[in-house]
Amino acid sequence: MSDSSSPFASPVRAAARDTSGAGAQPQAQSDQHVAHSAHVGSQPFVYLGRQPIIDRSGALTAYELLFRGSAQNRADVTDDALATAQVITRTMGQLGVPAVLGRHHGYVNMSRELLFDDIVHLLPPGRFVLEVLEHVHLDMAVLERLAQLRREGYRIAFDDVSALTDNLRRALPYADIVKVDLRQTERAALPALVEAIAAEGKTLIAEKVETSEDFEYARGLGFDLFQGYFFARPQMLHAPRVRASRLALVRLLALVASDVGVAELERELRSHPGVVVQLLRLVNSSAYAPGRPISSLREAVLAAGTRQIARWAQLLLYASGRDLPWACDPLVQLAGTRSHFMELAARSLAPNDAVFADAAFMTGIFSLVHVLVGSTPAHTLERLGLAREISEAVDGQRGELGMLLRVAQACERGDDRLAEALVGEAGGRFAVLTPALLGELNLWASAWFSAYADG
Structure with a gap:
């Protein structure tokens, strides 16, 4: 349940909508002259909301995790992907899953673009439920993606259902859980809606339960789980904001891209305590820990694996250390849009070549690192030890990359x-x-990288 209420069958919002600049395409700008916005003081803390989900006996079973941008307990969400990405990074890397969820499951809102994004895999499937937002159009591409995620162990919930539409009937086989909005659903239609969904073997959650009468009525209808203000308003959690060194993240990404061994990664990480803190929190928060807390750096690297470390470093790199919110940082927008555009284009050229797609993404990231560190491409690349194809693409624009x-x-x-x-x-x-495909890829890329800004 997002904090706002709207019916599941509401009109689809464009994936690449312009929300106060958050998903807008960066304006043309030279790589050497990226304008800086006015300094905006960053908050010393990050915040997260969580709302309990209880069973028929009133016992806590899960939390829905909600974006909070400040100490005020309200959503203020202008971009769904950005809000969810911040929920993920704060849960996994700053607050930690044990502190946020304890032994319970977490429900995380998913927009269309995030369903298709690698960031999903930062969430251990045994601990998190992917909650598909009500405005996501359940076309075949989305349904196939949901089927894939379920095969990988994720449970899928449909949010804010209020009617048994044809769209919902077609999509039910791809879901495990259906959340019915009591405020948006006509009372006379509720029994038939519940009966039809239950007949498909789906877990039913009554959301927006605001009174004892709502609870008793929903329980009588056969709902399995319940969520709403009658039980608890969202609780606020907060933790000090941790910023990782950008140079450390750049070097870490370069090492991963060069496929170095664990020993070299460990040596590099030892020089950057801020990154180590984030990595240890990530691993101890997730399903990658081998049944006990991980305390050594070597154990953390082995448990997470280079792919997870790369995801985390990419997530942090361009949104850390500049004391600018995402929407105000042109470098973040440019780097994010470029790297994901190149990845999407590479997938179009070679749909079955994941290595080429990863190299395209890394080329996009490293094409702007010299701006980040105030140097030239050649001088910056000398210190990174990147694969030859990536280096030649960044410094000389040679090859397919x-x-x-x-x-x-x-x-x-x-x-x-x-x-x-x-x-x-x-x-x-x-x-x-x-031209048509390039335009489409550009829209997707512009919307996507909001998921990789944390603050």
């Missing part, structure tokens, strides 16, 4: 003719990057 970088930069400037000309120059499999 270099061409993808040129196409990305053309799209950032809104120069469709140049982008089309570059695709024609590359030829071969680049022909799949039609």
Whole structure:
């Protein structure tokens, strides 16, 4: 349940909507001259809301985790993906799963773009339920993704259901849990709605339970679980904001990209206590811990694995240390949009080549690192030891990755003719990057990286 109420069958909102600049495409800007916005003092704490979900006897079974931007206990959500990403990073890396959930499960809201994103896999499937927001259009692409996530062990909940629509009937086989909004559903229609969903073997949650009468009525209808102000308003949790060193994160990403061994990763991490704190919290918060708390750095690296470490470093890199909120930081927007655009384009060129897609993402990230550290691409790359293909793409724009970088930069400037000309120059499999597809990928990329800002 998001804090706002709207029916499950409400009109679809565009995935790449412009919300106060949070998902908007960065304006054309040189990599060497990224304008800085006015300094905005960061808050010393991060905040998180949690609302209990109880069973028929009144026992606590789970929490829904909710975005809170300040000490005021209200949502203020303008971008669903950004809000959820902050919930994930704060739960996994700053507050920690034991402190947030104890022994219980956590429900996390999922927009369409986050369902398809790698960030989902930071959540251990044994501890978290993915709650599909009411405005997500359940087309075949989404349903296939839900089926994949369920095969990986995740449980799927549909949020804010208020009617048994054709859309919902078609999607029910792909869900485990259905949350019915008591405020939005006509009382006369509730019995038939509950009966139809229960007949499909789904767990039923009554949400927006605000009075004892609501609880007794819903329990009488056969609901399994309950959530609402009658039991508790969202509780507020907070922790000191932890900022990791950007240079440490850059170096860590470079080591992961170079496929180094555990010993070298461990040596690098020892030099950066802030990153170590984040990593230990991540691993001890998750299903990767081998049945006991992990205290050594080597154990943490082995338990998380390089893929998880890379995800975490990417999540932190461009949104840490600048004391600017996401929507005000042009470097964050540019880096995020570029890296994910290149990843999506690489997937279009080679749908079954995950290594190429990862290299494209890393090329996008490292194409702006010299701006981050105030140096030149050549000097910055000397110290990173990146794979040759990535280095040549960043410093010289050579190879297929270099061409993808040129196409990305053309799209950032809104120069469709140049982008089309570059695709024609590359030829071969680049022909799949039609103007229509480039426009679509750009929209997705613009919306996506809001998920990777934490503050």
